[in-house]
Amino acid sequence: MFRGLSNVIIKEVKELIRDPKILLGIILVPALMFPIMGLAVQTAMQTAEESMRSISIAVMNLDNGPVAENLTNFLTTLNVKIVEVNNLNFSEAVSYVQQSNLTGLVVIPFGFSYNITEGLKTELNVYTVFRGGGIAESTSSSTISVLLKTFEEGLVFQKVHEKFPEEDPETILNPIGMVERTIIKGNSVNIHPSALFGAMISQSLGMPIGIMMLLIFAMQLAATSVASEKEEKTLETLLTLPISRFTILAGKMTGSIIVAVVGAVAYILGAIYYMSSFMGMMPAEIGVDLAAIGLAPTPISLLLLGASLFMSLISALALAISLSVFAEDVRGAQSLVGPLTMLFVFPMLFTMLTDIHALPFPLMIVLLAIPFTHPMLASNVAFTGDYLTAVIGIVYMAVFTIIVLYIAARIFGTEKILTAKLKFGKLRLRKRQKDQT
Amino acid sequence: MSYLIQVYGETEGNKEAEERFEHVGNGDYSLSFLSLNSAQRHANKHVRSVLFANRGLSMEFAVEAKNVVKDFGEIRALDGPSFNVRQGEIYGLIGPNGAGKTTALRVTSTLLLPTSGTVKVFGRDVVDEALEVRRLISYLPEEAGAYKNLSGHEYLEFMTKFTTRNKENLKETVAIAAKISGLEERLRDKVKTYSKGMKRRLLVARALMTKPKLAVLDEPTSGLDVLHSVHVRRIIKQYVEKQGVTVFLSSHNMLEVEHLCDRVALINKGKIVAEDSPAALKKKANVSNLEEVFAKVVGLV
Numbered sequence: 001m002f003r004g005l006s007n008v009i010i011k012e013v014k015e016l017i018r019d020p021k022i023l024l025g026i027i028l029v030p031a032l033m034f035p036i037m038g039l040a041v042q043t044a045m046q047t048a049e050e051s052m053r054s055i056s057i058a059v060m061n062l063d064n065g066p067v068a069e070n071l072t073n074f075l076t077t078l079n080v081k082i083v084e085v086n087n088l089n090f091s092e093a094v095s096y097v098q099q100s101n102l103t104g105l106v107v108i109p110f111g112f113s114y115n116i117t118e119g120l121k122t123e124l125n126v127y128t129v130f131r132g133g134g135i136a137e138s139t140s141s142s143t144i145s146v147l148l149k150t151f152e153e154g155l156v157f158q159k160v161h162e163k164f165p166e167e168d169p170e171t172i173l174n175p176i177g178m179v180e181r182t183i184i185k186g187n188s189v190n191i192h193p194s195a196l197f198g199a200m201i202s203q204s205l206g207m208p209i210g211i212m213m214l215l216i217f218a219m220q221l222a223a224t225s226v227a228s229e230k231e232e233k234t235l236e237t238l239l240t241l242p243i244s245r246f247t248i249l250a251g252k253m254t255g256s257i258i259v260a261v262v263g264a265v266a267y268i269l270g271a272i273y274y275m276s277s278f279m280g281m282m283p284a285e286i287g288v289d290l291a292a293i294g295l296a297p298t299p300i301s302l303l304l305l306g307a308s309l310f311m312s313l314i315s316a317l318a319l320a321i322s323l324s325v326f327a328e329d330v331r332g333a334q335s336l337v338g339p340l341t342m343l344f345v346f347p348m349l350f351t352m353l354t355d356i357h358a359l360p361f362p363l364m365i366v367l368l369a370i371p372f373t374h375p376m377l378a379s380n381v382a383f384t385g386d387y388l389t390a391v392i393g394i395v396y397m398a399v400f401t402i403i404v405l406y407i408a409a410r411i412f413g414t415e416k417i418l419t420a421k422l423k424f425g426k427l428r429l430r431k432r433q434k435d436q437t
Numbered sequence: 438m439s440y441l442i443q444v445y446g447e448t449e450g451n452k453e454a455e456e457r458f459e460h461v462g463n464g465d466y467s468l469s470f471l472s473l474n475s476a477q478r479h480a481n482k483h484v485r486s487v488l489f490a491n492r493g494l495s496m497e498f499a500v501e502a503k504n505v506v507k508d509f510g511e512i513r514a515l516d517g518p519s520f521n522v523r524q525g526e527i528y529g530l531i532g533p534n535g536a537g538k539t540t541a542l543r544v545t546s547t548l549l550l551p552t553s554g555t556v557k558v559f560g561r562d563v564v565d566e567a568l569e570v571r572r573l574i575s576y577l578p579e580e581a582g583a584y585k586n587l588s589g590h591e592y593l594e595f596m597t598k599f600t601t602r603n604k605e606n607l608k609e610t611v612a613i614a615a616k617i618s619g620l621e622e623r624l625r626d627k628v629k630t631y632s633k634g635m636k637r638r639l640l641v642a643r644a645l646m647t648k649p650k651l652a653v654l655d656e657p658t659s660g661l662d663v664l665h666s667v668h669v670r671r672i673i674k675q676y677v678e679k680q681g682v683t684v685f686l687s688s689h690n691m692l693e694v695e696h697l698c699d700r701v702a703l704i705n706k707g708k709i710v711a712e713d714s715p716a717a718l719k720k721k722a723n724v725s726n727l728e729e730v731f732a733k734v735v736g737l738v
Contacts, residue, residue, distance in 0.1 A: 237576065241596070241599045
C-alpha cells in the first residue's frame, strides 16, 4: 500500500525546504529572530547597568547643613559622580544638566538639615532628564530614587536607634518575618512561590507557545504542499502515477511534519537562547532544582505529552490538507487555513492565563472541544500528575483525527481533489438570483 | 486475471520482462516465458510482444470506451462517445477547444470518474481498477508543470522510482529521458530556471521514458517551437514502432494529427462525429486536409 512512500516524502521535503519563502519564513527567521532580540535586550541591559555604575547627577545644595553634606558624601561613596551647581540659578542649572548629559538634578532646599534634626518632615526635589523611553533611561532615573531611599532608610534606623537605644531597630521596623513556602502535589517544599513560578515560566509559557507555533507551521506547510501542486500544475501527473492516493496523502503529511519539526526546533533553540539571555541576569537563588521537588517531567508524562503532540499534529495536518483541496493556489490555501490559527491561539491564551477547568461551563466545553487545547493541557501533566486528562485528550484527538483523515482520504481518493473549489462568487450569484425571484 | 508481458530479446529480455511484470500486476499468477524465435521476430520487427496467461479478457484494445458521459454540474463535457484505441497505434482526438478532448483523456487516465458508461484500459476498468490502470499508463496533461525546486534530473528520478527499484534501470531510464528531452547539462539545473519549451520537453520525456503500455498525451507539442515539435513527433512515432507503446493523444492542431496518427476521431460538443484514418476521412469528405474534413462534418461548409 505504501510503495513509493519514501520517494514521495523525499520529494516533499526537498520541495518545501528549497522553497526560499519557506526556508526564510519557517526556519531561518525564527532561528535568527530570537537570538537577535536576545542580543538587543542583553545589550540594553548591559548599557543600563553601566549607566547605573557611572551615574552622574548635579546637586544644588541650598542648605549647606550637616545632613545635606552626609547625603552628598553617601552618594559619592556609592560611586555617583556629583557636579555641584550652587553658583547657578535654577533655570541655568536645568539647562546645564540637559546639555552636559547628566542623569538628573537634586535640589536640597534650605532648612533640610534643620528639619531632619528637629524631627520635622522635609522634602528633596529630584529632576530626572527625559531622553527617551528605553530600558536604559528608566533604569538610570529609578537609580537616583533608589539611592535616595537607601539614604532615607539609614536616617530612619539612626532615629529609631536614638529613641530606643535598648532595642534592635530591625525588630521595630519589621516586626513580622514572613517565611513563604510552596505546597507541591500535597507536600510542603522549602521554596518561595515566586521563585518557583520564575523557574516554571519556560514550561507554563514556553510550551503552549511552542506547541502553537509548531502546529501553525505544519498546517501552513501541508496546505502549501497540496496547493502548490495545483498552482504548478503537477497534481494531475502525480495522481496518475502507480501509487495509491493514500500514499500521496501520507507522503505529504510526513514531509510537512519533518519540515515543521525542523522549523519548530529552530524556533525553540532561538527561544531558549532568548530566555537564557534574561535568565543569566537573574539572581542565582531563582534557580530551582525541579527534579528534587518532584516537578521534573517523568518518563510517563513525557510519553503522554509526546503522544498528545503527535496526535494534534496529525489532526492539524489532516485538517489543513482537507481544506487546501478547495483552494486553487498557495495564496488561497493559506487564507483558507489562516482562520484555523484561532483554534490554537484561544487554547494557548486560556492555558497560559487561567486554569481551563475554572472557566464558566459553556466556555470550558467550547475550549475542550477544540482538539488543540489538549496538547497544551497535557504539557501541565508534569506538575499536576493528572495522567487521566492527558489520556482522555489523546483519545479525543485520535477520534477527531480519524474522522478528518477519513474525509481527507475520501477527497484524495476521488476526482474531488481536482474539481473541488469553493465558489464564493457562484454562491453569491445564486443568492442574488434567489433574492430577485 | 490476465497479464500482458513483453519480452525484449532473448537473454536480457527476461529481466526486463520481469521488471515489467512487477509493474503490471502483483496478484496470484502463473506465467511461463516464451522466447521469440528469430522467424517471428523477422516476420514482424515492430511487434515484439509475447503474451500470456490470458484468461478470457479482451486484450485487443488498449482503450475501450463505451457511451462515456461526463457531466460537470449542468455542463455535459462528454455526451456518450464510444471509441476503441487499438494496441500499437497512435490514436488522435481532434476538435476545437471545449469539445471534450481533455475530459476524455482525463477519464481514461483515472483522474475523472465517468458519470455513466465505461472506459477500459487493456481490459481494466478505470473506475474499479484505477490503480491497475495507472500502472499501465503515463499521462501528460496539456498544462503541466514540474516541481520547480527539483532539478530536471531529480524530477526524472522521482518519476522513475515509481516504476522501478532497480538502480541500473533507474539510470538507464533517466538517460533515455535525457536523450528524448535533449536537455543534457541543463538537467542539473532547477526546473524553475527552465523556459516553457524546456519544461514541456522534460515532461514529454517523463511521459515516454518508462515505455508505458499506453501513453495518454494531451496536446503533446503545446508550447513547443517548430523544431522541437518535429523532434517530439518523431520520438512519439519511434516509441510506437520500436517499443510497442500505444499512444492516445489529443490535439487541436489538425495538421500535426494528420502526419502523426494512424486513426483519428473528430470530436465536437462531447460527441464523436467521425472516426477513421486521416487518409480515409479526407477521401470520404473529398477534401485535401483534416481541417476541411472537420468543417464539413460539423456543417460549417
